[in-house]
Amino acid sequence: MEPTYIRHLELLGFERRFFPSQHYVYMFLVKWSDLSEKLVYRKYPEIHTLHKSLKEIFPIEAGDINAKDRIIPSLPAPKWFDNQKTTENRQGTLAEYLHSLLNLPPKISRCQLLRDFFQVRPDDEIPPSHYPFKRNETYLMSKDRSRSNTSEISGPIILETYRTIADYQKSSRYEIDLSAGDMVEIVEKNPNGWWFCQCDSRRGWVPASYLEPLEGPDEAEEPEPNYEGELYETIKAYTAVQEDELTLESGEVIEVIHKLLDGWWVVRNGEQTGYFPSMFLHKTGLKKEADIDKNVIRRETPPPRRSTIRNAKSIHTKGRNRISQEAYRRNSRRYLQQRGSRNSLNRTVPKAFLGSPIQDTRFRSGNSPVPASAAKKEIPAVPPRPSPELILERCTPDTRKKVVIHSTS
Incomplete structure (x- = not known):
């Protein structure tokens, strides 16, 4: 049986770490021939050491015998000291190098050395613990610049770290299992309550109710309800x-x-x-x-x-004060009453007739006729039709709902 080989290798970006000392690692998404996908982290000096080993194993393809026979791409040597700028600028060159490497003949692109280098290591599954006062900073690479020498990044993107308050068992293959106390990084917060998280090398959806931030008892939400709705x-x-x-x-x-x-x-x-x-x-x-x-x-x-959630254990002694359901109902009922009184007042005396010359001529006391010249001067032009938004604002809530249903159907 043929051993598994790398069928796709993608550079996602790089990460700045502070433990045991400040350094930078590149993030790679490795897709294997058995359809598995793994996330690995490698330093640039390690990648350059791999490059030199490939040249030693395949001297002909490296051009050591005849420069015309060289097919292994070149890779710049690492610098004495790497900073964020050099790590960022190197992304395009590194992405192009890996792409060319996998397009080489199978004896190189599927060799044992390359397979072993991108195998998942313990550090990939359990990254080093965070620095006490700083978190790892993740910089994601722009996809449309992944094969250019002048790379462009979207960062820094610092993924928020949350803690699991209870054990969670996944109910579909799109989710992940979590244990109480697990630290997860939030990739996406979906408003439907399912968050896409990364825990070690695993990624999947997790209910937001099982997660709590490290800084406070609960996540930040809308400060106040909008009773207008x-x-x-x-x-x-x-x-x-x-x-x-x-x-x-x-x-x-x-x-x-x-x-x-x-x-x-x-x-x-x-x-x-x-x-x-x-x-x-x-x-x-x-x-x-x-x-x-x-x-x-x-x-x-x-x-x-x-x-x-049963057996929920939080690291915070006091949770955030949530609004009670009775407070929601009481304030909502008060707002409906205030809105109803405003609507009834608006319907009693239409604004269109307040101070209108037409109203004066129609309800003028006495039977004395109004001169034609005076009436002609007092009658104004036809007012413009109010906008649909103004009509919806002045009508009752039931009418507003019917209009919305009719327009969306």
Whole structure:
């Protein structure tokens, strides 16, 4: 049976580390012939040592006998001292070198030396512990510049480190298992409550409710609820499991008053207020984007809520004070009453007739006729039609929902 070989090698960027001393390592995504993918870290002097070993093993292909026979690409020697600028500028050359190396004949591109060099090491699976006062800084390489000598980076991108508060067992192949106390780096925070994380060499989706930041008891969220609300439409029905949740059918238009990072938003349906999974909502008029996001995440169930997690152990003695459900309902009800009183006042005396000459001529007391010349002067031009936004602002909430449903259907 033929041993596994490297079928693709991609330079992702580099990382600045502070332990045991400040140094730089390059990040590589290695795709093997058995369809496995591994993330490895290598220093530039190591890569140059590999380059010299390949030249010694294949002297003809290195051009040592005849320069015309050289097919092994060249690689600049490392400098005495590497800084961030040299590490950054070297990315394009290094990416081009690796690309050329894998396109060589199989006796070189699939040799044992190259396979052993990119095998996963213990340091790749368990990176060195963080410096007490500084975190590792990750700089990702721009894909469109990966094969140019003048590379461009997107960084620095410092991935946030979170801690797992309880054991979590994955329910699909897109997730990863975690144990209480594991340190994970957050690659993406999705508003539906599923976060894409990296734990050692493993990557996958994890519920945000199982994670806590190291600096404080909870992640930063919207500071205050927006009781005016944003109109969203449900794309899937959900039956409440806990008493502070709402049961809604698909296609209902509701108002989101507080967006929380764990994927459970506080919504208002009429006078009812409660939690609802954000992954079953999309903003009115943005149906296409919601469908794309649903296909990418590839799951049907919302993330678990933190209140349902058993044996949760936090390193923080006191958690952040959360708004109670009763406070949401009380303030929401107060806002609806204030909005209703404003709407009724606006409907009593239309603004279009306040101080209007037409109103004066129509409700003028007495039977004395108004001179034609005076009436002609007092009658103004036809006012412009109000904008749709102004109409929606002055109509009742029920009418507003019906108009939105009609326009999105």
